[in-house]
Amino acid sequence: MKFAIQINEGPYQHQAVDSAYQFAKAALDKGHEIFRVFFYHDGVNTATRLAVPPQDDRNLTKLWAELAEQHNLDMVVCVAAAQRRGMADEDEMKRNGKDANNIHPAFRISGLGQLIEAGIAADRLMVFGD
């Protein structure tokens, strides 16, 4: 079965990013497909490559990036939500005249249409949030 996953909250502050990760991993382990993971609202903050969580705690960006690499996941960060919150890749950085970028290469920035498209293409949309 084909799943789409929407994540509405940022890492650590809420468990949403953790739960979505555990769900995605379990679904993939069972042979299901994840059509797309869409990071919206504060969920976009998951995509930072600058986080340094304590050594005895999980690193959520790294966990998602590893899962994405293993299973060729499409992880999309909403561009509008990202702009509000200071998440940028190199293109966004240049387009907005900023001097730095912070997005991990496992994630790509795109529009809200990607969420709708995921809702259409997937058999089930799972929403994790607050």
Added chain:
Amino acid sequence: MKFAIQINEGPYQHQAVDSAYQFAKAALDKGHEIFRVFFYHDGVNTATRLAVPPQDDRNLTKLWAELAEQHNLDMVVCVAAAQRRGMADEDEMKRNGKDANNIHPAFRISGLGQLIEAGIAADRLMVFGD
């Protein structure tokens, strides 16, 4: 009177950063002192210099930075919370071996002791959050 302000939520997702700003402005207008503004939990995300909110919406980082400049405010970002969430200045970037930083120069990164110190020094501690 001397106020200290603690902010527990990130910008836009919750109104906390807005309310704290309006409160701080009103307090300063009345001639009160703000001993320190302490950004904790997702509040640390307020300090990003990479945000590009829509033109018809407010830019919270800019508003705080301007208020800080006008009134010489001490705006502190908790280092532990910042590390978890990918907020770094140049020192933190180097210390953690990262390739970019994203903190606006109006903010400084420091430890939780600064919050306790603010609670001791101020006449009132105001907490804004979710």
Added chain:
Amino acid sequence: MSEIKKFMYVNRKAPYGTVYALESLEVVLIGAAFDQDVSLAFLDDGVFQIMKGQDTQGVGMKNFSPTYSALGDYDVTKLYVERESLEERGLTLDDLLPLKYEDEDDDWAEKDSIKLVSREELAGLMEDQDVLLNF
């Protein structure tokens, strides 16, 4: 992807205190381009999103409530409001924005976008969806 799915945007939170109302409206606007069967549900504190007379000047935030009035032009014409949620909050339909659309199948007659439904009816409508987007 030519299949038409039933999408319902489920709004349960008040505006301004959190960003969900604003950013879910942004999804609705983008989603309108996809020619799906779209509806919005307003229940619990979600009914506060479409209160009339919103004036955000004092809080320094953007008043996005006028956008709800534009939904009809995007062919988003089914806005279900839960009666019990209104009553629990001391509200009536008169407190809400008078949201309208022009029905192209009925000689462009102006019609109400807001459909007042009972909790039971709304639960049934949710059960009839393919995709539920929660914010």
Added chain:
Amino acid sequence: MSEIKKFMYVNRKAPYGTVYALESLEVVLIGAAFDQDVSLAFLDDGVFQIMKGQDTQGVGMKNFSPTYSALGDYDVTKLYVERESLEERGLTLDDLLPLKYEDEDDDWAEKDSIKLVSREELAGLMEDQDVLLNF
């Protein structure tokens, strides 16, 4: 800054679902170095923070509940738990971590850090503080 103030950390939220419990505990540990008069209040869902038997292996998060047991070593010895909050959640003191400290003024006798108080008593204790830290 030589004046001693009464600091109360007010814990009203459950652990793990959100970060507040963990990060407020981090403040308590740092704050212990400042020689103030410190207490913690656990009410509403905050009482869940000090449940015994927490096991986070399955959710992949760090189990920080052992840290509460170390608070006594930091001279943080006043943990007020609201009786009504426990009752509303079907809990008793037996469900909570057995938090102890050694009283240096009483020949290092081991004493309970948890003080069960009524809602009315807790409200009175809050009224007696200089600084209330809310998470």
Added chain:
Amino acid sequence: MATLHTVNKSPFEKNSLASCLSHLQSGYAVLLFEDGVYGALRGTTIATRVEDAVKSGRVYVLGEDFKARGLDEGKMIEGINVVDYAGFVDLATECDRVQSWL
């Protein structure tokens, strides 16, 4: 010795206002702001409890937040006072401590 209690959550969504109201001590002031302003509406499922709080103490609502949400002062519980951000500052200075019911 009085405490300013602030509530920023909707009483229909969260337990913050209910918990606040059950921890009031004499001389209290309660300020409803952000989504907390919905607690000031008449005829709601929580209104009776707020009316009780108005009888034995001071209850305020932040006008800017009330207006932002399209609420009408005609729908406000009688006895609640409207303040602006400057009034919020005054309340914080007049009271001895502030308890934020997040």
Added chain:
Amino acid sequence: MATLHTVNKSPFEKNSLASCLSHLQSGYAVLLFEDGVYGALRGTTIATRVEDAVKSGRVYVLGEDFKARGLDEGKMIEGINVVDYAGFVDLATECDRVQSWL
């Protein structure tokens, strides 16, 4: 035609579970996870409503979240089934749609 309803908020803090329970249609499945697992406890102020939901449909709790919070299966309302993340996935596939009561 059945819906999987997921609830991730504590029923003592937020109205998510109460709202969910008042919108159930026949054939429903309810999964309590994250802070929602507190809704599975016996003898609480919300337990009667959850017990009613157990009588006329299926109610599940995510074991990993239940354990994380130090909760004991001996304290769980009878008739609630424990699933793991794999079971969560199965529920999502068996039901026709998922409603997240955030």
